[in-house]
Amino acid sequence: MNAQSSSIFKAADGFPLGVHLGIPLSRRQALRIGLFSTAGLLASGGRGWGAPAPSPAAPPAIKARAKSVIQIFLWGGMSHIDTWDPKPDAGYDYLGEFKSAIPTNVDGIQVGQLFPLLAKQADKYSLLRGMTHRNNGHETAAYLMQTGHAPGERLAYPSVGAVFAYFKSKEYKGMIPPYVVLTRPQGRFSEEGFLGPKLKPFATGGDPNAARFEVEGVVSRGLSDDRQQARRDLLQSIDTLGRATAADPQVAASEEAKKQAYELILGEGRKVFDLSQEKPDVRDRYGRHTFGQDCLAARRMVEAGVPYIVINYPGGWDTHSNHFAIMRRQCPQLDQGLAALLLDLHERGLIESTLVWCCGEFGRGPKVDWQPPWNGGRNHWGNVFTALVAGGGFQGGKVVGASTAKAEDVQDRPIYPVDLLGSIYALSGIDARATLPHPLGLDAFVLPAATESAKSGGLLTEIM
Secondary structure: OOHHHHOOOEOOOOOEHHHHHOOOOOHHHHHHHHHHHHHHHHHOOOOOOOOOOOOOOOOOOOOOOOOEEEEEEOOOOOOOOOOOOOOOOOOHHHHOOOOOEEEOOOOOOEEEOOOHHHHOOHHHEEEEEEEOOOOOOHHHHHHHHHHOOOOOOOOOOOOHHHHHHHHHOOOOOOOOOOEEEEOOOOOOOOOOHHHOHHHOOEEOOOOOOOOOOOOOOOOOOOOOHHHHHHHHHHHHHHOHHHHHOOOOHHHHHHHHHHHHHHHHHHOHHHHHOOHHHOOHHHHHHHOOOHHHHHHHHHHHHHHOOOOEEEEEOOOOOOOOOOHHHHHHHHHHHHHHHHHHHHHHHHHOOOHHHEEEEEEOOOEEOOOOEOOOOOOOEOOEEOOOEEEEEEEOOEOOOEEEOEEOOOOOOEEEOOEOHHHHHHHHHHHOOOOOOOEOOOOOOOOOEOOOOOOOOOOOOOOOHHHO
16 A cells, blocks of 8 residues: 555544554644644543544435345456446547447446446446545455455454344344355455454355356255255164254254254255256346356345345456456456346346445556556556446436546545445445444444545435
């Protein structure tokens, strides 16, 4: 993290993060810190630096509509200028091979030329073209985008998915875990944070586009459902000790856990992951590729009531080199799978109760790097990028924020990670001011005190 990016964030004690990283401060910054520190100490009645952080201010009243959330994480960072924030007049050094934008079914909104299917569905989603955090590190930017907290604080906060699992598991009674990742964890940070291993995501593994979606711990490799059932029946027939001690509370609890496990493997839980139950034309519409079938599996989990589902895009978008070839391969798949998901949710009456958000940890440099070894690549870019949001109370057919003429910086309405996550929490009925259980009893709020992180444009009330 550089000095410019670190100056945006505050650490847990309220100082700019640069103080903790040893980054020199200007005389004005030093005086300002001294004044605020002294004033804060006096106002606290001498409590000192260990005083509890203030809880966030009350957000505006937002009607909770989202029962499930699908997060499509474009890890590595998808180029915004090539996709959802096209700049057809920017010139060859910025556009490279993708020189045109196409109109959508909403007047005044254009998207990149590789998204013809999403162009027909712009009334169902909104584009956040003012996303920013100015952090260009994969790990730190991913942490920011998935927790809303600044990296470098004394606490390792949980991801939004783990927060959902913590709050929603009390009311969720399904067989599938409340926080599911298709198909591999992203791995940039520990998603459960200080909440502990019980709130780790359930990563399915396998490939939903394979003939048999072999879900980790649910669908065994090379073992049919009939054979698994036969093994269960045999085990029950010889379990004389279990039958003799059935009244014992510990044995009863063990048997209940076993029953739930088999229900996940062989019952309703197993059926959710069985994509062969879908009509071939539905699977074709999503696309016969891993991402498309990930989206179909996510829709089936929404129907089963799973609170939080993450699709980590297979292959990623870290296109320092070979950028245009990767975009030509992956953008059509993203276009097909995401467009089918939005249409399917709409047709099934699920769009109002299902929130979908899609973006990476940052964008890509709007100016193409033609120099060796990149030879036409795009580098990390946290100054400005675009996120797509749909359903769950978000209006469609809108654009929030704008980038400059060549997609280099925010021109209008900056949107910080805390603003996006705060809006998602509000639409899902999770209080961003609530505290999370820290093992050492430390004050830990869902989002930083004051939505209010060091910089914030506020909740996305324009589209809520």
